[in-house]
Amino acid sequence: MKMKKKLLIGTLSIIPLSMLIYWFNLDNKLLYYGVRPILNKVYNSQKRDVKL
Numbered sequence: 001m002k003m004k005k006k007l008l009i010g011t012l013s014i015i016p017l018s019m020l021i022y023w024f025n026l027d028n029k030l031l032y033y034g035v036r037p038i039l040n041k042v043y044n045s046q047k048r049d050v051k052l
Contacts, residue, residue: 021027
């Protein structure tokens with residue numbers, strides 16, 4: 001009985017959580033403020049070899 005109750009609460013909380021992520025655009029904010037600075041640091045530290 002406890003397992004069914006926890007499973008029901010878990011499945012019913014997925015929809016509001018996903019709607020919050022969608023409405024506040026949290027996935028793109030995570031990429032912009034979390035992943036992008038790391039990628040910029042990696043790519044900006046590479047030595048450029050530009051020959052035209």
